[in-house]
Amino acid sequence: MSINKEIKRITTHTIQKMKENGEKIAMLTAYDYSFAQIFDASGIDIILVGDSASNVMAGHETTLPITLDQMIYHASSVVRGIHRCLVVVDLPFGTYQGNSKEALSSAIRIMKETGAHAVKLEGGEEVLESVHRIISAGVPVMGHLGLTPQSIYKFGTYTVRAKEETEAEKLQRDARLLEEAGCFAIVLEKIPAFLAKSVSESLHIPTIGIGGGRFCDGQVLVMHDMLGITTEFKPRFLRQYLNLHDATKSAVQHYIKDVKNKDFPNDNEQY
């Protein structure tokens, strides 16, 4: 008897259907082959190869320094690890803000050189021409509004965005414009829950929250934060599911002790 091993892949259409059916969307960041394999096998809907790689993989203070080549390296490693989930890749700072032609060529490099399924970029009205151009070339785009870390030097802080009426109205307008331009989803980062609820209810496309509250159509967390690899970043929106920092430290200390005590390797662990 042959077993049907066909895997049903998640596409942007699946994501849209999930919103229509009221099924929440689970997204996590990943930056390498091994974790992507685990997340995909666990049933994650979307892996975001976030430019947060600049922080958690490379140790930079902000997301600004990461390059397109480095994002392509991370994304192609992730794509080799997955069979089922949708892979979205961040366009890094400086690769799409200049003009829409540059934005398109950055998006094309990501699609061609990584095998990923979509790109994400930050901003609303300011980047609309780029969004149009990338989507016209057949590349799905995820938007990102609210706290947009690539603009950290404009904001000055990582505090909650759009608490004031003018900024909240701009965010609502930007979300509408991104939907009209053809984005398939929008990340809402660190904004009041009532605003995220109103945006989510007014759009046909799904919203994915990170610090956007429970009414978003899906949620995303940075893997290093939810697995407890990072120890100092503890915003209110973060739920930590594991303490991998302490578990890893204790395993490494155990290994060091075994080596020093000549307990590793034993007779069965050698040829």
Ligand code: KIV
């Ligand atoms: O780069 C990233 O990890 C992100 C998420 C925080 C949404 O953009």
